[in-house]
Amino acid sequence: MMMHISSIFVLSHHQSNLNTLMNTSILNRRTIRKYAQRDIDSNLLNGLLALAARTQTMGNLQLYSVVVTRSAEGKAALAPAHFNQPMVTEAPVVLTICADFHRTSRWAECRKAVPGYDNMLSFLNAATDALLFTQTFCNLAENEGLGICYLGTTIYNPQAIIDALQLPRLVFPVATLTVGWPDEQPPLSDRLPLDSFMHDEVYHEPTPDDIDRFYVQKEQLPENRHFVEINNKETLAQVFTDIRYTRDANEACSESVLSALRNQGFLNE
């Protein structure tokens, strides 16, 4: 989705005194789905992963793992879990980042300690560590000129990924990145105004007028009007609720994710 010039101006005003290199990188970031036929040097990838590991982590335990998929067979095995989106097989590197209490529990077992991390809180702690690590990696990699597509499908079909990557008990995939050198430069996508998601002191319930103000720009974008039209819907919100993220799919995937969490030992009730 194309960003309106006015929004870019607002951002520029906000960030005029900020350090520039990373700000330019984040201001220009877009999801990249098409990659050049060029590999990612493993020194570069390893360096970025090692740097990303400087991110804060719970008790400094680093409750995550990254599985690096470069082989055609590995990508083909992951593709169905991501609804065969072409980035999975076309990117030089696919990273699956996992919440991991397995390694820490193995450490404990090797050290006469009895781990107790087969529960929901521990899953959320490890998932948090994994996602913070993931985003620092994204920021660093995009700063290096790499292009990334974040696949939200990871938690829709976790069991298929668990099987493909042979993830043991207490390891659970939470994010997938396809990474490569960009071969496209799509337009910047729009964003909601700051006051739609920033609240002063307490949460302020949005009024219908607020909702109009927050969403008017998004709703008026030509590509979104086009979406509404080709889907025979009355409003853009209906495209989300009735087609893209439906109650039925959400509820089915909730069952899948809970079942996979149970299989991986995180819900030992």
Next chain:
Amino acid sequence: MMMHISSIFVLSHHQSNLNTLMNTSILNRRTIRKYAQRDIDSNLLNGLLALAARTQTMGNLQLYSVVVTRSAEGKAALAPAHFNQPMVTEAPVVLTICADFHRTSRWAECRKAVPGYDNMLSFLNAATDALLFTQTFCNLAENEGLGICYLGTTIYNPQAIIDALQLPRLVFPVATLTVGWPDEQPPLSDRLPLDSFMHDEVYHEPTPDDIDRFYVQKEQLPENRHFVEINNKETLAQVFTDIRYTRDANEACSESVLSALRNQGFLNE
């Protein structure tokens, strides 16, 4: 925990060809718990939040909110939920970042659409959006010289935070940051070697020898040996399993988090 010079050399080797500004920032990052008596300009804070919102988000829905706490009363209300850690009342700004499907659902309701986001998958989708946004904010803010302490306690006592911040249905706190200008420079903390968390193609089960290799540096740090000693434990792992993150506490907090998720409408089974 002090980082060994050898580890810094390994990192420098890995990242020698990378862009420098943000890398220097992430290489030097440490958790900051003591802040100068100096406010954070709201233009700076707003600019950083607006930039952080360039982070990728599910369906470009931005499924998060940030509550900004600057008032002494607001900080005092949050402090007990964070076990009265002094950073909460001493930092100029406390940010509570929430998974938020409320605003999106309100939008749908105002647009003749029927939202179906009162389920586990939708919570995880929104929590993911919120945590990715949080980490870009951390990277940008630290790049500006601000110091941050990430409070993992947020999901231990979510209901107290929900009450203090008046969070409506389908809003759930997932991260808290205390933010200010640093008034300390603690040593860098150690990290595990890259091959402890990076796996090639499939997950490789660590052997006891691997575990020794991954954890030997951490276990030999003087401050960790001291922890073991003052706690009358035999191993560092026992400090984690028996004192810092115990089964009993994890299971009690799992109940709290599930109960709060139910109260906020995310587990409408």
